[in-house]
Amino acid sequence: MNRTAASMGSLSREWLGFQQFPTATQNKLVELFGKLKQENLNSLTIIVMGKGGVGKSSTVNSIIGERVVTVNSFQPEQLRPTMISRTRAGFTVNIVDTPGLVEGGYVNYQALDLIKRFLLNKTIDVLLYVDRLDAYRVDDLDRQIIKAISDGFGKNIWRKSLLVLTHAQLCPPEKLSYDVFSSKRSEALLKTIRLGARIRKNEYKDFDIPVVLVENSGRCNKNENDEKILPNDVAWIPNLVKVITDVATNGKNSIIVDKKLVEGSDSNDKGKMFIPLILGVQFLVVKWIQGAINNDIAKGGRSL
Ligand SMILES: Nc1nc2c(ncn2[C@@H]2O[C@H](COP(=O)(O)OP(=O)(O)OP(=O)(O)O)[C@@H](O)[C@H]2O)c(=O)[nH]1
Numbered sequence: 687m688n689r690t691a692a693s694m695g696s697l698s699r700e701w702l703g704f705q706q707f708p709t710a711t712q713n714k715l716v717e718l719f720g721k722l723k724q725e726n727l728n729s730l731t732i733i734v735m736g737k738g739g740v741g742k743s744s745t746v747n748s749i750i751g752e753r754v755v756t757v758n759s760f761q762p763e764q765l766r767p768t769m770i771s772r773t774r775a776g777f778t779v780n781i782v783d784t785p786g787l788v789e790g791g792y793v794n795y796q797a798l799d800l801i802k803r804f805l806l807n808k809t810i811d812v813l814l815y816v817d818r819l820d821a822y823r824v825d826d827l828d829r830q831i832i833k834a835i836s837d838g839f840g841k842n843i844w845r846k847s848l849l850v851l852t853h854a855q856l857c858p859p860e861k862l863s864y865d866v867f868s869s870k871r872s873e874a875l876l877k878t879i880r881l882g883a884r885i886r887k888n889e890y891k892d893f894d895i896p897v898v899l900v901e902n903s904g905r906c907n908k909n910e911n912d913e914k915i916l917p918n919d920v921a922w923i924p925n926l927v928k929v930i931t932d933v934a935t936n937g938k939n940s941i942i943v944d945k946k947l948v949e950g951s952d953s954n955d956k957g958k959m960f961i962p963l964i965l966g967v968q969f970l971v972v973k974w975i976q977g978a979i980n981n982d983i984a985k986g987g988r989s990l
C-alpha cells in the first residue's frame with residue numbers, strides 16, 4: 687500500500703493552497719493525514735465524477751485550496767480528465783477532475799471511456815460522486831449514469847464512494863427543515879445509486895455510501911475559527927476530508943484500473959452477443975401469443 691506520488695507517474699507539487707485554510711482546518715487535516723500514514727497510506731487517489739455543471743471542479747478547488755481547475759458557469763468546460771497532485775508533510779493527495787458524464791440529456795459514454803483510459807494503471811481509492819443538493823428530482827438519466835459508471839469500473843466502485851452534494855447553503859422550500867430536506871434529497875439519490883448499480887437489499891450494508899454536503903460559494907458562512915460552515919453548522923471541508931479518509935480505510939479494496947478493465951468491460955459489445963438470443967426468444971414469445979390468440983378466437987367462435 688506504499689504507493690508514492692512518483693510511482694503513480696505524476697508530478698507532485700508542494701501543497702501551497704494548504705496554507706489558505708484556517709488554522710483549525712489545517713490542524714484537522716494534518717491529524718487525518720497522520721492517521722492514514724500510520725496505516726502506511728502515504729497517498730490517496732480520489733476521482734470526481736458526475737453530471738455536467740454540478741460543481742465537480744469547484745469541489746476539487748475547494749479541497750486543494752487553490753484554483754487548480756477551471757470552473758465554468760455557462761458552458762461545459764472540461765473536455766478531458768486532469769489529475770492534480772499535492773504533497774503536504776509526506777502525504778500526497780491525487781485528485782482527478784473529469785468532464786461531465788451527462789451533456790444535453792444523454793449519458794456521454796465517450797467521456798467515460800476517456801476517463802477510464804486516463805486512469806489506466808492507476809488505483810482509485812475513493813470516488814466522489816457529485817450532484818447538487820438544491821435540485822428536486824432524480825430521473826432515469828441519473829440511474830443511467832450510475833449504471834454506466836458501474837459497467838465501466840465494476841459495481842465495487844460504489845464500496846469506495848461517497849455522495850457529495852454541492853450548493854448546500856440553501857433555504858429549504860416550504861416548511862421543511864434543513865436536515866429533513868437534505869436527508870430527503872440524499873435518500874432519493876442513494877436510492878437511484880442502488881438501482882443503477884444493482885445493489886440488492888441484502889447488500890445495502892456492504893455498500894454503505896456516506897453523504898457529504900458541500901458549499902463551494904465564496905459567500906459561504908463561516909464559524910468563529912473562520913471555517914466555512916453549512917446551515918447545520920458543520921465545517922464542511924474537514925468533514926469532507928474526514929469522510930474521504932473513512933472510505934479510503936473502510937477495509938474494501940481500492941479499484942485497480944488495469945488493461946482488462948479498460949478494454950474488457952465494454953458492456954455495449956457484451957450486450958451485442960445476446961442480440962440473436964433475445965431475437966430468438968422474442969420470436970418464440972410472439973409465436974406463443976399468436977397461438978394463444980388463435981386458440982381464443984377458435985373457442986370464442988364456438989361459444990357465440
Ligand atoms: N452557489 C454555489 N455554486 C456552485 C457550487 N459549486 C459549483 N458552483 C457553481 O456552479 C457552476 C458550475 O461549477 P463547476 O465546478 O464548473 O461544475 P462542473 O461539475 O465541474 O462542470 P463541468 O466541468 O462542466 O461538468 C459554477 O458557476 C460554479 O461557481 C456550490 O457549492 N455553491
Ligand SMILES: [Mg+2]
Nearest residue numbers: 742743763764
Ligand atoms: Mg468541471
